Ligand SMILES: Nc1ncnc2c1ncn2[C@@H]1O[C@H](COP(=O)(O)OP(=O)(O)OP(=O)(O)O)[C@@H](O)[C@H]1O
């Protein structure tokens with residue numbers, strides 16, 4: 084394949100990664116921004132989302148598409164609920180202390196991972212996408228006979244991948260509007276800005292925290308359900324989204340949602356493009372180096388505001 | 392209406408309030424004065440439930456509220472104008488007021504009444520609170536507290552760092568609230584501000600009640616306060 088079509092394919096792959104990463108990282112970002120909790124178990128909520136999606140779509144044996152659509156709702160809700168239970172049992176008892184909650188969520192990571200290994204097993208399991216037509220894409224070239232349309236071999240996308248990208252965009256726009264316009268969004272933003280004053284104005288911040296932790300976990304699970312028909316469910320799959328989410332949240336500016344989304348697009352696209360042309364390992368190396376540079380030269384993040 | 396009965400408060404191991412008592416009735420302006428670090432703000436935070444008391448009690452309308460979770464205190468119509476304003480600085484003026492309105496589900500008319508006291512805010516509803524001038528921020532902090540329709544209003548050094556014209560506006564607002572039978576607990580450093588307003592004055596030192604004065608006493612012999620505050 085020539086460079087042009089090849090590059091476009093890589094960009095599409097990158098957009099897919101970016102879409103799923105944005106959902107997952109925004110989940111991590113709201114939890115950090117509002118609760119000041121660094122949730123090391125975030126990747127495990129992602130993994131649980133994928134595993135539950137596999138379970139739902141294989142046990143509900145009506146039609147793969149129906150099972151998948153059901154999983155799209157059931158997995159985030161179940162994972163969100165589990166996160167709320169973890170919040171009440173663990174984080175609240177620690178009074179949301181930033182340091183102790185790190186240790187606690189590391190513990191949570193291993194608990195979730197091992198329980199999944201014991202029940203779900205060590206195998207990777209596929210989930211059938213609800214639809215998966217292949218669309219061949221045309222390429223335009225300015226040849227000797229003027230403008231030409233060609234159909235390069237192997238140049239195309241699946242409808243499922245396009246749907247994932249669009250779905251993620253819709254969810255993120257919806258979330259943004261929810262935070263900016265709704266009453267609960269206002270409560271969340273006020274809690275983030277000054278938790279003591281939030282209390283002094285009647286906001287039950289512990290309840291807000293529980294919901295935020297559930298929401299963050301649910302977003303990770305949603306990202307996982309979307310990607311699992313492409314990448315398979317496995318009990319160790321939480322590591323990579325956790326690492327990438329941290330990278331994105333740091334580059335985007337801690338706790339800033341627009342920054343997180345911008346950084347997810349940057350990292351997702353470059354990951355896709357570098358993986359296709361060079362290697363996935365190089366993509367991770369570059370992303371990690373970028374984090375190091377951001378931490379040294381722009382600790383407020385590439386897209387975050389400078390701290391006063 | 393609001394009553395603190397011999398409360399002790401500590402930060403960790405360091406005790407700051409020692410058996411502090413005071414009360415505020417409806418339509419009364421009560422001033423709490425004392426040097427820096429005397430524990431005035433600590434008393435205010437204890438009322439709001441933001442600090443736990445280790446002994447004594449805090450009552451509102453005869454009901455013990457000192458064991459309530461903090462988020463339930465404003466629902467009892469106890470409003471706070473904290474020291475240093477503490478606005479939700481990245482939210483707009485309107486959003487800051489909205490947070491206050493949510494406490495009791497107050498509607499447009501509640502907001503309107505709060506804004507009437509500070510018309511300057513009316514024109515700035517969509518401005519980010521953090522970009523307001525110091526005086527405007529103090530107005531907003533007060534208006535935000537008025538949005539919970541307080542029966543008791545706690546003002547912690549509302550005139551700190553304000554020029555005289557601003558101070559006068561805040562003072563007018565306080566007097567207006569007094570007419571509406573709101574009980575006011577005013578923490579002040581400036582004796583001149585206290586003089587004109589107070590019905591009663593509590594002087595505290597090192598977290599203890601030192602003396603109580605009537606407004607008359609203070610007006611006749613302001614030296615009593617001036618000497619103690621070391622101004
Ligand atoms: N969060 C805290 N942790 C530990 N000690 C504190 C804390 N806040 C206040 N203190 C201490 O408690 C004492 C009383 O402080 P407080 O803020 O109540 O004083 P204040 O009378 O309001 O003073 P100012 O007039 O300067 O506002 C001070 O000695 C202060 O150092």
Ligand SMILES: [Mg+2]
Pocket residue numbers: 431432433474547
């Ligand atoms: Mg003070």
